[in-house]
Amino acid sequence: MTSQLDVVDSWSTLAFHPIPVLYAACSGLIAIALLLKYCHARSCSVRYPPGPTPHPLFGHTFQIPKQHTWRYLEGLGKRYGPIVRLSLAGDNLLVLNDPEDAEELLGRRSHNYSSRKSLIYAGKYQSSEKRLVLLPYGPRLRTQRAAFYQMLQPQVVGSYETIQELESIRLLHDMLTRPHEMELNTKRFAAGNVFHLSYGRHLAHNDEDLKSVLGVLDGFIRDCYPGAHLVDIFPMLDRLPDFLSPWRIAALRKHDMEMKASLRSRVETGDESDCFAARLWQDNHMNHLDTESLAYIAGSAFEAGTDTTAATIMWFVMAMILYPDTLKKAQAEIDAVVGSEGKTIPGFSHFRDLPYTTCLTKEVFRWMPAAPGGFPHFSDKDDTYKGYRVDAKTMVIPNIWAMQHNEHQFPDPLVFNPDRFMKDNDVPIGPDSLTEGHYGFGFGRRICPGRHLGAKTVWIGIVRLIWGFNFLAETHPHGINPECCTSGITCKPERFPHRIQPRSQVHATSISDAWKFSSVTWQA
Ligand code: HEM
Numbered sequence: 180m181t182s183q184l185d186v187v188d189s190w191s192t193l194a195f196h197p198i199p200v201l202y203a204a205c206s207g208l209i210a211i212a213l214l215l216k217y218c219h220a221r222s223c224s225v226r227y228p229p230g231p232t233p234h235p236l237f238g239h240t241f242q243i244p245k246q247h248t249w250r251y252l253e254g255l256g257k258r259y260g261p262i263v264r265l266s267l268a269g270d271n272l273l274v275l276n277d278p279e280d281a282e283e284l285l286g287r288r289s290h291n292y293s294s295r296k297s298l299i300y301a302g303k304y305q306s307s308e309k310r311l312v313l314l315p316y317g318p319r320l321r322t323q324r325a326a327f328y329q330m331l332q333p334q335v336v337g338s339y340e341t342i343q344e345l346e347s348i349r350l351l352h353d354m355l356t357r358p359h360e361m362e363l364n365t366k367r368f369a370a371g372n373v374f375h376l377s378y379g380r381h382l383a384h385n386d387e388d389l390k391s392v393l394g395v396l397d398g399f400i401r402d403c404y405p406g407a408h409l410v411d412i413f414p415m416l417d418r419l420p421d422f423l424s425p426w427r428i429a430a431l432r433k434h435d436m437e438m439k440a441s442l443r444s445r446v447e448t449g450d451e452s453d454c455f456a457a458r459l460w461q462d463n464h465m466n467h468l469d470t471e472s473l474a475y476i477a478g479s480a481f482e483a484g485t486d487t488t489a490a491t492i493m494w495f496v497m498a499m500i501l502y503p504d505t506l507k508k509a510q511a512e513i514d515a516v517v518g519s520e521g522k523t524i525p526g527f528s529h530f531r532d533l534p535y536t537t538c539l540t541k542e543v544f545r546w547m548p549a550a551p552g553g554f555p556h557f558s559d560k561d562d563t564y565k566g567y568r569v570d571a572k573t574m575v576i577p578n579i580w581a582m583q584h585n586e587h588q589f590p591d592p593l594v595f596n597p598d599r600f601m602k603d604n605d606v607p608i609g610p611d612s613l614t615e616g617h618y619g620f621g622f623g624r625r626i627c628p629g630r631h632l633g634a635k636t637v638w639i640g641i642v643r644l645i646w647g648f649n650f651l652a653e654t655h656p657h658g659i660n661p662e663c664c665t666s667g668i669t670c671k672p673e674r675f676p677h678r679i680q681p682r683s684q685v686h687a688t689s690i691s692d693a694w695k696f697s698s699v700t701w702q703a
Contacts (some may be wrong), residue, residue: 193346200403204568205224220625223235226566226567226568227264227567227568228259228262228263228273228569229260229262229264230255230258230259230263230265231255231259231265232266233265234506235265236270238266238267238269239265239266239267239272240266240267240268243265243267245640245666245669246666247662247664247666248552248666249551249552249578249579249580249581250530250580252274252552252576252581253276253578253581253584254275254577254582255274255276255669256274256276256277256578256581261275261276261277261280262274262275262276262564262565262567263276264567267405267574268406269403269412270296270572271570271572271573272573272574272575272576273569273573273574274576274578275575275576275577275578276496276578276581277581277582277585278582278585279616280564281577281582281622282564282566282622284569284575284623285556285564285575285577285623285625286562286565286622286623288370288562289622289623289624291558291559291560291562292556292557292558292559292575292623293316293320293556293623293624293625294315294556294557294558294559295313295314295315295316295554295555295556295557295625296318296555296557296572297313297315297470297651298402298403298411298576299360299408299410299411299414299417299639300402300407300408300410300411300426300430301313301399301402301403301408301430303406303417303677304427304430304434305399305402305430305431305433305434305437306434306475307434307471308443309323309469309471309472309475310475310478310479311323311324311327311475311476311479312482312483312554313403315557316559316624318370319472322466322467322468322472323468323472323475323476323479324624324628325466326459326462326466326468326476327476327480327628327629328628329458329462329465329466330455330458330459330645331628331629331631331632332631333610333611333631336631336635338633339376339632339635340526340527340635340639342372342375342376342525343372343527343635343636343639344526344639345375345381345697346368346371346372346375346381346636347368347639347643348524348643348690348693348697349367349368349371349381349694349697350364350367350368350640350643350644351524351643351644351647351693351694352681352690352691352693352694353367353368354644354647354648355647355681355687355690355691358678358679358680361493361496361677361679362489362493362671362674365488365489365492365493365496365640366389366393366485366486367382367386367389368488368492368573368636368640369484369485369486369489369492369636370382370389370392370393370481370485370489370490371389371486371693372484372488372632372636373380373480373481373484373485373671374388374392374481374486375454376454376455376480377453377454377455377456377477377480377481378454378477379454379456379457380458391440392481392485393485393655395437395440395481396481396482396485396486398433399482400482400486400667400668400669402430402433403668404667407644408426409426410426410427412425420563422604427558429681434595437474437478438471438474439476441475441477441478443505448681455477455480456473456477459473459476459477459628460473465480480629483627483629484629484632486549486668486669486671487549487550487633487669488549488633488636488637489671490549490669490670490671491543491544491549491627491637492637492640492641492644493671493672494543494546494549494661494671494672495540495543495548495637495640495641495644496644496650496677496679497545497547497559497659497661497675497677498542498543498546498595499645499650499662500593500650500651500652500659500675500677501595501659502596503650505539505596505597506645508538508647509535509536509539509597509645510537510645510646510682511519511531512533512534512535513529513536513642513645513646514650516523516529516533517529517646520685521647521682521683521684521685521686521689522689523689524643524646524647524689524693525642525643525646525691526639527610527639529633529642530609530610530638531608531609533642534601535597535601536641536642536645537612537613537638538597538598538599538600538601539645540613540634540637540638540641540642541597541598541600541612541613541616541617542595542596542597542600543595543601543618543637543641544613544619544634544637545583545616545617545619546583546595547591547661547664547670547672548579548580548617548618548619548670549619549669549670549671550579550619550621550668550669551578551579551580551670552576552578552579552580552668553576553577553578553579553621553622554621554625554668555574555575555576556574556575556577556622556623556625557572557574557575558570558571558572558573558575559571559572577618577621577622579618579619579621582618582620583617583619593661600616610631610634610635610638611631613634613635613637613638614630614631614634618631620634620664646682646686647681647682647686647687647689647690648679648680648681648682648686649679649680649681649682650677650678651677651678651679651680652676652677652678653676653677653678654676658675658676659675659676659677660675663675675697680694690694692695
C-alpha cells in the first residue's frame, strides 16, 4: 500500500522529472500561441472604418482640402459609407455623416465621446485651461456647463425676451439707415444680444465695444485652427524654456488681456444689474468657480454665440433673395396677424401665430448651417462600433452639413423650402421647436448650451426683418451662389450683391419711432 507520504513524494518526483516539465512548458507555449492567435483573429475581425488610402508618412494631411472641408467629407461618405476614418497631422479622425451614428456615439455613448482635443497654445496658456469650449470632459467642464445651464435653460431664456426685442429694433434701424452694411449689422445684432445679456448694457454706439469683441473673437478662432501653432503639432516644443518659446509669452499675454477686459466689463456691470455676469457672481456660492472660470463662462457666450448667430441671419438674407416666394408667404402670414399697414412690429407674443415663419427659421438652420463641419469631439477610451474599431484619442467630427443634406431625410436638400417642416405634427408649437428637426446645434453632452437663446435671437431677427423689408438682388439672382462662402469653424456667405428696402414708408416710420423709443428705454 502506498502511504500518503509516498503519493506526495511521487508527485514531487514527477514534477521535477525533465520529460513532464518539458511537456508542461510546451503546453503552456501552445496555449499562449493559441491565445495570441485568437486575439489577433479578434483584432482582425474588428477592423477600422473605411477611408481613402493614406500617405505612409503624412496620412491624409495633404488630401483634406482646407476650403469647405465638410463638402469633401460628405463626398467621402457617399463613396465609403457614412462612417469614414482619416488621419490628419498624427491624429485619428472619425467622420460621421449620418445623424444616427452621431446620436449613438456622441449621445448614448457620450461618456466616452465628450472631450475636446487639448490645445497647448489656445487651451493651456491662452485660456489657462478654463475656457469652456476647449475643456476636456471632466469635473471642470461639468461645473461650467451647469453654470451655463442655470443661465440659459429654456425657462430662464424666456426672461431675456425684452432684451432680444430691444436689440432687434436696433437691427431694423441699422438695416434701414445702413442697408449696405448688412454683414456688420448682423454681427452687431448677434454680439449686442450676448453683450447686453452678459453685462447688462448695450454695445457702444460708436462700435468701439463691437470692434474689440470681434477682434478678440477672430484672434481666438485663428489660434484654434489646426496647424495654427507648431506646438500643437509637435507638443515636445512645450518643453523648451521661455526664452526659446516666444509663442508662450504671446499666449500668456493674450490671457492677461482677456482677464483685464473681462474684469473691466464686470466692474462696469456691477452687482445690482440683472444680467448673466452679475447672476453668475451672485450664484457662485452654488458653483464655487474661481474668478478666471467665471470670466471665461461669460466670454464663451460671445465666442460661441456671435459668429454663429450672425452667419445664420446672413444666410437668411441670401435665402430671401434666391427664394422670393418664401419671403412673400411669410410676409402674408405676418401681415395677417399684425395687420398689413406696417404700424405694428411683430414680437415674441405672436410666436404661436406664425408657424410658417418659424418653419422658415428652422429651414435657414438646416439649409446653410452656421457650423457645417461641427465642432470635433474627442474620445477617451478604445471602443468598437458597428464592427469597427475606434481608438482612444480619436477626433470625432459630426458632419452637420452632410446630415442636413441627406436626400432621404430632406428631399432636394439644396432647395430652401420651409414647407418641409410644416408636415403634420411637425408644425412648431413653442420656441423649443426651433432647435428640433435639424442638427445645427451639435450633439450629446457638448450640445450648444446657448441653443435656446441663439435660436430665439435668430427668430426675432428674422421675423422682424421679414415684416419690415424686401430683399432684392442687385444683379440677377443667378449671380448669387451659396457655394461662395467662408471656410472655418463657422461658415457665412461671401459678400454678395443685394438691396434691402423697407416695405413701405409706414414700415420705415414705425422702425424709426420704435428706435427713438427704445433708445430712451436704454438710456433710462
Ligand atoms: C444660431 C446660433 C448658434 C448655433 C448655430 C450654435 C451652434 C453650436 C454648435 C454646433 C456647437 C458645438 C456642439 C458640439 O460640440 O457638438 C456649439 C457649442 C457651443 N455654443 Fe453654440 N450655437 C449658437 C449660439 C450660441 C449662443 C447664443 C451661445 C451662448 C450664449 C452659445 C454657446 C455655446 C458654447 C459655450 C458652446 C461650447 C459647448 C461645449 O464645448 O461644451 N452658442 N454651438
